[in-house]
Amino acid sequence: MFVDEVDIDIAAGHGGRGAMSFRREKFIPRGGPDGGNGGPGGSVYLVASDHINTLVNFRFHPEHHADDGKPGSGSNRTGGTGHDLVLDVPIGTLVYAAEPEEERHAPTLPRAHEPAWTLFADLAEPGQRVLVARGGKGGLGNAFYATSTNRAPRKSQPGLPGDARKLRLHLKLLADVGLVGYPNAGKSTLISRISAAKPKIADYPFTTLTPNLGVVLMRDDRSFVVADVPGLIEGAHTGHGLGDRFLKHLERTKVLIVLVDVSGLSGRAPADDLDVLRRELALFDAGLGSKPQLVAANKIDAATDEPLVASLEARARQLGLPFFRISAVAGTGLQPLLEAAWTILADARAAHKAVVDLSATESR
Ligand SMILES: Nc1nc2c(ncn2[C@@H]2O[C@H](COP(=O)(O)OP(=O)(O)OP(=O)(O)O)[C@@H](O)[C@H]2O)c(=O)[nH]1
Numbered sequence: 001m002f003v004d005e006v007d008i009d010i011a012a013g014h015g016g017r018g019a020m021s022f023r024r025e026k027f028i029p030r031g032g033p034d035g036g037n038g039g040p041g042g043s044v045y046l047v048a049s050d051h052i053n054t055l056v057n058f059r060f061h062p063e064h065h066a067d068d069g070k071p072g073s074g075s076n077r078t079g080g081t082g083h084d085l086v087l088d089v090p091i092g093t094l095v096y097a098a099e100p101e102e103e104r105h106a107p108t109l110p111r112a113h114e115p116a117w118t119l120f121a122d123l124a125e126p127g128q129r130v131l132v133a134r135g136g137k138g139g140l141g142n143a144f145y146a147t148s149t150n151r152a153p154r155k156s157q158p159g160l161p162g163d164a165r166k167l168r169l170h171l172k173l174l175a176d177v178g179l180v181g182y183p184n185a186g187k188s189t190l191i192s193r194i195s196a197a198k199p200k201i202a203d204y205p206f207t208t209l210t211p212n213l214g215v216v217l218m219r220d221d222r223s224f225v226v227a228d229v230p231g232l233i234e235g236a237h238t239g240h241g242l243g244d245r246f247l248k249h250l251e252r253t254k255v256l257i258v259l260v261d262v263s264g265l266s267g268r269a270p271a272d273d274l275d276v277l278r279r280e281l282a283l284f285d286a287g288l289g290s291k292p293q294l295v296a297a298n299k300i301d302a303a304t305d306e307p308l309v310a311s312l313e314a315r316a317r318q319l320g321l322p323f324f325r326i327s328a329v330a331g332t333g334l335q336p337l338l339e340a341a342w343t344i345l346a347d348a349r350a351a352h353k354a355v356v357d358l359s360a361t362e363s364r
């Protein structure tokens with residue numbers, strides 16, 4: 001199972017201080033107490049959003065704070081409320097809260113470093129929202145303490161701290177983009193180049209025996225999940241090679257990158273490889289065969305036979321498939337490929353969102 005997991009620290013805002021103040025006006029010699037209450041601190045919420053699909057941004061920003069409440073002031077003015085903090089998380093995020101660590105009095109006992117985690121929320125539905133840290137109450141101003149016997153109380157409260165806690169966010173990853181290709185085409189090299197995944201890479205076929213997932217980060221906070229699956233060969237749908245049982249990992253993807261080795265070292269014609277791969281996909285599952293495909297001619301750094309590359313390109317064009325020349329090892333040509341994958345992905349997400357929104361309106 002592939003999971004994205006991240007620990008974060010969140011803190012709600014501190015309540016504002018209650019004011020200590022007395023009315024001062026001309027002709028009213030001893031005005032009564034008029035210190036207002038402090039405003040409450042902002043709270044922290046998590047919301048399931050279909051705009052993001054990984055937790056990776058939390059890795060870079062693991063601490064989050066809502067605003068503090070404003071202090072009260074004279075003339076019985078209550079302080080302003082601190083702004084709430086709303087954090088978007090992907091749909092499907094499980095939220096665990098750390099149990100407060102027990103105090104251990106015996107100094108010889110080591111402290112438990114790993115806190116106990118309890119499930120706090122399961123954000124399965126789009127828009128689902130959960131309060132994870134409540135803002136602190138504002139302190140009472142001195143106006144509150146006035147009584148018939150104490151008309152000039154010199155007492156106010158400082159406001160209470162907001163909740164602060166550690167959360168563990170846990171998300172089961174689903175691949176957005178699938179890498180398919182013959183064994184040894186460079187799929188694992190590519191995923192290691194575009195994500196933090198560290199799969200085994202070697203110069204022989206069937207190096208990858210189980211799928212690898214990696215998170216690809218692009219500028220402007222864009223991210224997607226890519227899956228590297230074991231190599232496919234002709235007849236995979238009848239069990240040849242490692243067969244097609246890994247292809248089910250690609251069923252939920254929105255776009256496939258078909259990686260074809262153009263170094264010439266495989267001894268096969270790249271254009272034929274493309275046909276075989278597409279046929280195996282279609283024979284496995286019609287849905288998989290009809291997903292958008294991008295053709296990537298890999299090992300372009302080692303390609304010595306240009307007509308071989310050109311014939312692959314011609315075949316891709318004939319099929320109406322976008323074509324990219326890349327070197328997974330050298331990292332060349334990768335940006336246009338990733339941007340093209342992103343565009344298809346973003347369109348698919350927007351279309352999905354439109355359907356969800358429509359069904360929400362209809363059921364109203
Ligand atoms: N020259 C060159 N070699 C590459 C390139 N990409 C991958 N290779 C080499 O090709 C070999 C196979 O790479 P892998 O990434 O393991 O290939 P794979 O598609 O994952 O292979 P399987 O897991 O067996 O299906 C390794 O020796 C890589 O170093 C490239 O762009 N240029």
Ligand SMILES: [Mg+2]
Pocket residue numbers: 187188189199200201207208230
């Ligand atoms: Mg591999």
